[in-house]
Amino acid sequence: MKKKCMECEEKFHGRADKKFCSAHCRSSHNNRLNRDFSNFMRNINNILRKNRRIIADLNPKGKANVHRDKLLEQGFKFSYFTNEFVTKSGRVYRFCYDQGYIEKENGFLTLVVRQEYVE
Numbered sequence: 001m002k003k004k005c006m007e008c009e010e011k012f013h014g015r016a017d018k019k020f021c022s023a024h025c026r027s028s029h030n031n032r033l034n035r036d037f038s039n040f041m042r043n044i045n046n047i048l049r050k051n052r053r054i055i056a057d058l059n060p061k062g063k064a065n066v067h068r069d070k071l072l073e074q075g076f077k078f079s080y081f082t083n084e085f086v087t088k089s090g091r092v093y094r095f096c097y098d099q100g101y102i103e104k105e106n107g108f109l110t111l112v113v114r115q116e117y118v119e
Helices: 023-058 068-073
Strands: 002-004 011-013 063-067 083-086 092-096 099-103 108-113
Touching (some): 023 068, 023 099
Antiparallel strands (some): 063 108, 083 092
16 A cells, blocks of 8 residues: 655555654654744753753852852843742742752842752
């Protein structure tokens, strides 16, 4: 049974459920379908990695206090983080992967490294 490739529209022989003439056409088709979403995700991941790198560079010993302006100067985006951890007392730690911070008074932050017991 001759079928038409969903990507290049060439005719080919194959199984009844086969949709593409080659792995290249299958890959090209799926890449084209997911291109916009992949670019969006790539941009978000780049922001998150940059945020993590900024925190890690300012926190070489595992705990440090810095002013939020220092992070902003380096391009940190506070609205992007991977998760939050709320303590029993209600304080909120925000993390970019394993590097995190908690906001203190007067614009200062305490930078921390995520511990295994924090989920």
